[in-house]
Amino acid sequence: MDTTLRAAMLVEEGKRRIISSGDWVTPAELVELTAQTVDELTPDVYSLLREGRIFAIGYGGVDYFPTFAFDAYGSYQPVPGLKAVIEVLATRKDAWGMAFWFGSSNSYLGGRQPKEVLRTDLGIVLDAARDEVCGILHG
Template identity: 40%
Template sequence: MNAIKYPVNSHQDDEERARRSVWESGDWLTAAQIITLAEMSDYPLRVQPDVWKKKGIIFAIQRGGAEYFPGYGLDHADGFRPLLALTMVTKILAPHRDCWGMAVWFGTRNPLLDGLCPQDLLELEPNNVIAAALALANGQSLCE
């Protein structure tokens, strides 16, 4: 008996591959891990990363029933608080991308950043990362 072959939704496959790649190459932390790293155990309800997310200062992705925050967007020298550049880019991209879309954007090589990933330049070249996000928000397809 011959197996029936169904057409593959290549867009869906591409999206899943991009998510898997971002997850595997990224630096993702749970709220509990951030709280521990930042020594925030005395914070009421231990929810500071969740508060940041609600205020649009940072984004989080869902995976396996848990929520993960981008560790690459945290300033290790400032108590693991979100980098200003991450906050600005999150606010710029929020109307255009869901959280996974932002994660993929941060983890994808960008021609406006000399082929480097935005997540790798957040601390070194924050203004360039912000400019690349603005270009995407303004409809310049070159950013992808």
């Protein structure tokens, strides 16, 4: 099998894994979580996206938003400080790259996934994001 084809298949498999993780919802599913109407939520969520306070991935022609980006105890507003993490990651990653990063074990976080630590220790997640985009530095 061609290595380019194999790499594409692995990426597609990873995307399916991310989408099926339960951490990603469509705007319609987000409406159910927030108890808002589509007309109320849709402009708000896309405004947050434009402002860089959240991010979304596209799959099969549908936008998916990360549930871990929203504070379920704060009227489903974006997790405070998430924008700073997104700004750091966006220097090197597209939305899918961010999705993979948030959902992967991270040695900087002691093997935890950034999405697991985001609400409890934003500072260390921000440090891990900086470490991710800087890569290995030799002195």
